[in-house]
């Protein structure tokens with residue numbers, strides 16, 4: 001069985017490639033040729049109420065592969081100088097059931113989450129989007145920057161993090177890779193997001209913090225950070241104000257606090273969801289209609305994304 005390390009995943013799967021792999025993945029998922037089971041996301045009974053263990057299975061078809069991502073999310077790992085998300089994707093051959101590869105899941109999650117956001121951004125953000133705001137400057141911030149640079153002509157990157165030191169360190173690292181970009185470290189949330197073209201929420205916040213009033217007309221938001229029914233980043237009023245798209249109806253309506261909380265409050269209905277990424281990719285629904293509307297892509301993350309990336313890497317290395 002092949003073992004693929006973090007560095008090998010990064011070498012084999014560029015952001016440009018991963019956006020195409022995700023486009024094919026959402027096309028296949030929408031057409032029903034690949035499938036996933038509801039994932040198991042357990043908060044560990046360690047009394048801390050925040051450390052997560054998740055098992056995410058998916059099947060890509062008879063002549064392809066199947067398997068699962070098995071991953072943990074320990075938000076405090078940074079203080080130990082460790083990544084917050086670690087685990088493996090285990091890949092099996094659909095023709096004989098043999099395990100063929102164990103692939104670093106932290107690297108796959110890092111890349112595929114941002115690739116999915118970039119794919120959605122390509123349908124939903126204004127063509128000439130040049131200001132990107134990253135809320136949260138952890139692991140996902142760097143991959144979101146790289147992936148969104150593949151689809152929009154970004155010139156200015158504003159960042160905001162509750163941890164100012166993390167934001168400053170992030171800018172120092174990113175500025176070295178991208179001298180052409182202007183980075184702004186904002187210690188004010190409103191200033192960070194106002195008149196921004198694309199906002200990515202990339203935090204493990206338990207409480208909604210992004211206000212409707214802060215967001216200007218024409219902004220596209222990728223709401224990525226939270227994926228349990230009781231946690232969220234966007235206030236209900238913002239969800240009501242925006243045109244909401246999701247990664248998958250079944251998963252979002254079970255897991256997305258951004259969606260489920262305003263629905264429970266009676267402020268939103270399931271029917272207010274404009275469409276899924278699969279529907280965008282297959283032209284069943286339209287993306288941005290004008291330069292005024294606020295669009296929101298709310299993603300909880302799907303097992304099919306991990307398995308499609310794992311298959312792509314395995315086939316490349318074989």
Ligand SMILES: NC(=O)c1ccc[n+]([C@@H]2O[C@H](COP(=O)([O-])OP(=O)(O)OC[C@H]3O[C@@H](n4cnc5c(N)ncnc54)[C@H](O)[C@@H]3O)[C@@H](O)[C@H]2O)c1
Nearest residue numbers: 113136138139140161162163202203204205225299300301
């Ligand atoms: N939807 C998906 O598919 C998907 C995939 C991967 C990760 N995630 C989630 O995305 C989030 C970010 O992931 P990561 O790996 O970058 O995490 P991380 O722990 O590396 O970084 C999170 C950063 O957010 C900051 N932060 C926390 N609360 C904040 C707030 N209210 N405002 C501003 N900054 C705040 C922290 O200081 C930290 O720097 C996590 O919650 C993770 O579980 C979602």
